[in-house]
Amino acid sequence: MRKYGFWILFILIIVGFSDSVFLTYEYDTLSSVGCPVSPLINCLAVTSSKYSQIAGMPLALLGMFYYVFLFFLLMKKNKLFTSLLLVTTLFGVLFSSYLIYVQAFLIGLFCLYCLLSALVSFLIFGFSFWFFRKESKTLILDLGGYFYKYIAKPILFLIDPEVAHINMVLLGEKIFKNKVVVAIFRKIHVKKFPRLRQKIKDINFSTPIGLAAGFDYEGRLTQVLPYIGFGFGTVGTVTNGSYEGNPKPRLGRLPKSASLMVNKGFKSLGAGIISERLSKLKFGYPVGISIGRTNSKILKTVDSSIVDIVSAFKTFEKNKINSSYYELNISCPNLIHGSVSFYPLANLKKLLLATDKLRLKKPIFIKMPIDQTNRHTKNMLAEICKHKIAGVILGNLQTNTKDKSVHKDERKKYKVGKLSGKPTQKRSNELIKLAYKNYGDKLTIIGCGGVFSVEDAWAKFESGATLVQLITGMIFEGPQLISQINEGLNEMFVRKGFKNIAEVIGSNVD
Numbered sequence: 001m002r003k004y005g006f007w008i009l010f011i012l013i014i015v016g017f018s019d020s021v022f023l024t025y026e027y028d029t030l031s032s033v034g035c036p037v038s039p040l041i042n043c044l045a046v047t048s049s050k051y052s053q054i055a056g057m058p059l060a061l062l063g064m065f066y067y068v069f070l071f072f073l074l075m076k077k078n079k080l081f082t083s084l085l086l087v088t089t090l091f092g093v094l095f096s097s098y099l100i101y102v103q104a105f106l107i108g109l110f111c112l113y114c115l116l117s118a119l120v121s122f123l124i125f126g127f128s129f130w131f132f133r134k135e136s137k138t139l140i141l142d143l144g145g146y147f148y149k150y151i152a153k154p155i156l157f158l159i160d161p162e163v164a165h166i167n168m169v170l171l172g173e174k175i176f177k178n179k180v181v182v183a184i185f186r187k188i189h190v191k192k193f194p195r196l197r198q199k200i201k202d203i204n205f206s207t208p209i210g211l212a213a214g215f216d217y218e219g220r221l222t223q224v225l226p227y228i229g230f231g232f233g234t235v236g237t238v239t240n241g242s243y244e245g246n247p248k249p250r251l252g253r254l255p256k257s258a259s260l261m262v263n264k265g266f267k268s269l270g271a272g273i274i275s276e277r278l279s280k281l282k283f284g285y286p287v288g289i290s291i292g293r294t295n296s297k298i299l300k301t302v303d304s305s306i307v308d309i310v311s312a313f314k315t316f317e318k319n320k321i322n323s324s325y326y327e328l329n330i331s332c333p334n335l336i337h338g339s340v341s342f343y344p345l346a347n348l349k350k351l352l353l354a355t356d357k358l359r360l361k362k363p364i365f366i367k368m369p370i371d372q373t374n375r376h377t378k379n380m381l382a383e384i385c386k387h388k389i390a391g392v393i394l395g396n397l398q399t400n401t402k403d404k405s406v407h408k409d410e411r412k413k414y415k416v417g418k419l420s421g422k423p424t425q426k427r428s429n430e431l432i433k434l435a436y437k438n439y440g441d442k443l444t445i446i447g448c449g450g451v452f453s454v455e456d457a458w459a460k461f462e463s464g465a466t467l468v469q470l471i472t473g474m475i476f477e478g479p480q481l482i483s484q485i486n487e488g489l490n491e492m493f494v495r496k497g498f499k500n501i502a503e504v505i506g507s508n509v510d
């Protein structure tokens with residue numbers, strides 16, 4: 001049936017054009033040939049009413065131009081013209097709806113040929129979106145992006161960042177309880193991309209783009225994120241004990257640097273509450289739990305911090321969450337209580353020996369810092385390889401807020417916190433390459449830091465990442481970014497002649 005789509009549209013345009021020619025003739029001659037008169041139908045009353053023209057131009061004549069324009073767009077087979085065709089048919093439907101309203105409520109009479117014109121508009125709209133369904137999905141994503149960039153983001157960026165974050169999460173959680181919303185988003189965003197599919201550590205990832213730890217830290221969005229295109233998502237970081245967060249400001253924006261200032265310091269409801277919440281849920285995609293050390297004055301030593309972390313793991317295990325993997329976050333740069341660090345190799349070893357003893361079935365990925373030297377990062381990776389660890393996430397926030405990756409006007413904007421987004425990108429990619437070159441055969445690498453586009457994600461795969469995570473890109477570009485990256489990756493595979501992700505991973509590492 002689809003192969004006839006072009007001809008169906010072509011015939012509808014001819015019918016619509018002929019109808020407009022006829023209505024223009026009726027308007028000019030004040031006739032109503034072929035139009036029966038009844039209490040509801042009177043063509044002349046409609047075509048001679050004050051609503052039948054705009055600024056002296058008969059609507060029927062405008063209709064003729066409309067169909068000629070559609071014909072021209074239909075003949076030009078490229079992305080821009082197809083998008084224009086889809087947008088034009090949308091306007092056609094909206095205008096036809098207005099004209100039906102005018103006939104029904106303002107004139108109180110209908111014109112049969114005007115109704116035919118409306119019917120043709122609706123059919124052209126429906127068939128266009130059906131015939132060009134691939135292009136229409138891209139168009140919907142692009143329009144979503146423009147809406148976010150020019151309307152939603154300017155409004156959201158007027159609000160305090162933490163208030164905006166909390167409310168967007170609560171709104172998402174609430175509206176995705178509605179089945180119609182889920183169905184609409186599923187239709188637009190959930191698509192099978194065989195080239196993007198991977199099985200890693202026995203977990204099936206439908207796409208390699210995931211949500212990084214820190215956005216859904218209370219586990220409220222696991223029923224939302226699969227429907228905006230994410231292939232996996234991390235809840236947390238969750239800590240064993242609860243913590244109300246560092247003193248404000250905890251979150252800030254650096255628009256010129258495409259970055260966020262983060263100073264939450266593991267704000268968490270605690271493992272008990274979060275695991276309880278998640279224990280009731282089934283997940284439509286792989287969910288990970290990020291675990292870190294409670295930001296508490298009581299935890300003064302490495303040993304007590306390890307006991308705290310192990311307790312959090314045990315709580316999640318006890319509650320039998322349907323999650324697929326764990327992240328062990330050793331790199332939060334904002335823990336203001338206690339000065340325990342797992343960067344010294346002896347401390348790292350102690351921690352990993354403790355997690356080994358848990359004998360977890362789910363794989364653990366270590367969330368790594370990006371501010372350590374290459375040499376020390378290599379030493380840490382060497383230690384990690386000796387344990388029951390599936391891989392590493394490279395990496396966390398940029399701690400050098402004076403780095404030249406931060407726009408000079410914004411280097412002194414905040415006295416507290418560390419930076420996400422673009423300032424993390426370069427170092428993250430360098431470390432992914434380093435890890436891939438030295439331990440690519442032992443560790444799965446998840447690339448994280450400064451992904452704002454399909455090219456950014458591609459660079460991470462080429463550097464050696466198997467999966468990619470992001471947060472800041474979504475906040476700056478809009479939630480449609482995830483599907484745009486998925487679509488873009490898929491197209492890139494075809495264009496560059498790669499069959500699947502495995503062929504791309506590490507292809508830029510010498």
Ligand SMILES: Cc1cc2nc3c(=O)[nH]c(=O)nc-3n(C[C@H](O)[C@H](O)[C@H](O)COP(=O)(O)O)c2cc1C
Nearest residue numbers: 212213214236237395396420421449450470471472
């Ligand atoms: C608001 C915010 C909160 C974050 N909180 C955490 C966290 O709790 N645990 C963690 O491992 N990383 C956290 N991060 C770091 C991110 O997971 C990620 O490593 C970093 O932001 C770089 O990715 P991006 O540029 O895509 O945002 C946070 C980042 C942001 C923006």
